[in-house]
Every structure is written in structure tokens, then in C-alpha cells.
Amino acid sequence: RLATARPRPCVPPVITARVSRCRRDGVSVFMAMSACAKMKYCSGSMNPSALRFPGPRRFDIACLGRLAVDLYAQQFGARLEDVSSFAKYLGGSSANIAFGVARLGLKSAMISRVGDEQMGRFLLETLQREGCDTSMVQVDPERLTGLVLLGLKDRDTFPLLFVRENCADMAIEADRIDERFIADCRALLITGTHLSQPTVRAASSAALTH
Secondary structure: OOOOOOOOOOOOOEOOOOEEEEEEOOEEEEEEOOHHHOOOOOOOOOOOOOOOOOOOOOEOEEEEOOOEEEEEEOOOOOOHHHOOOEEEEEEOHHHHHHHHHHHOOOOEEEEEEEEOOHHHHHHHHHHHHHOOEEEEEEEEOOOOOOEEEEOOOEOOEOOEEEEOOOOHHHHOOHHHOOHHHHHOEOOEEEOHHHHOOHHHHHHHHHHHHO
């Protein structure tokens, strides 16, 4: 019965990438190690366990979720209380995946929201330099871009402090996610943070509906 079934339309799948963390060229990167790094055109296979990616579209993957600044302590081994200087990197799980996928040579896009200030512009420019599309990143006129302060105390201790209360990427407006843009992507990746509260869950649901 499976062999004679009619193929379903090849729509953008939602995928979860297995990632490993690294830091390169001033950016904290989660390099995607799963299907998003080796996408193949939709072959018509009826294997129900295989991801089915559509054929050529404008983008290989769109990542919806956190887009924030990571501030890494430069005094390795110190408590955050004792740190005197930090280095600035692109952060946020979705943003790191979008950046890493672009570095791997695929066409990626970011769907998120940043503040209308210096940290937001830093994130947009960092993604754009790597070739990631940011046309779906909203700019919030009131909220600030999320921040994370991180330390490296020892091999097993990584103190961190999230500064994300009412931050910009948790206020994505669902009605500003363009259906035509989603239709132009071969895959959509959504990370867990953007299913955790009503506003971002509505945005994620809107993207999935598209």
C-alpha cells in the first residue's frame, strides 16, 4: 500500500539540528551537523523515515528563534563577579545555526527581532557579512536586544547570566512573518525558546502554518 501511494506535496520540513559549539572569527557558532548541512533535492522517495526537502528555492533553511549578544569573559578561570572585561559575539541558538549553515555554503535566513540600538545592529551586520539573509528580522523600537554574560571558570563550570527580561526577540510579531518568504525556504528550523511563551509561540505557529 505504501509503494502505490501518491506522493505528498514536498513542503518545507521542520528539522532539529544536532549541533556542536565552536568559536571562529569572532563569532560563537553552533555548526549544524545534521540534515541541514547535507540537504538533497526532493527525490520522490516514499521512505517515511526520511526527511523530504523541496527542490530549489531561494533559501535552504530559515531559522526562527533567539538572536542575542554573547559577552564572553576574558579572564579565564575567574568568577563572573571578578571579571573585568568581556568580548562580544553573536549568540542565540537559532542565530548560531543560521550563521553556521551559511558558513557551510548553504543559503540561510534568520527570523527574529532585535532592538533598535547598537547591539541589534551588531547582530544584523554579523549575520549579513556571513551571507545570511536578515530581511525577516524585525526591529523593535522599544525593547532591547537580549544579552548573555558567560564565563569559563574551569573545564566543567561555565557561569552565565541571561539578560533577557522582555527582550526584543521574545516579542516577534506573528503578522509580520511573510507567508511568501516561508514558501521560498526548503526547511524551517524553530528552537525551543520560541515555543515557551504565548507571543513567540504564536509567531512560531504562524510560520508553521505558512
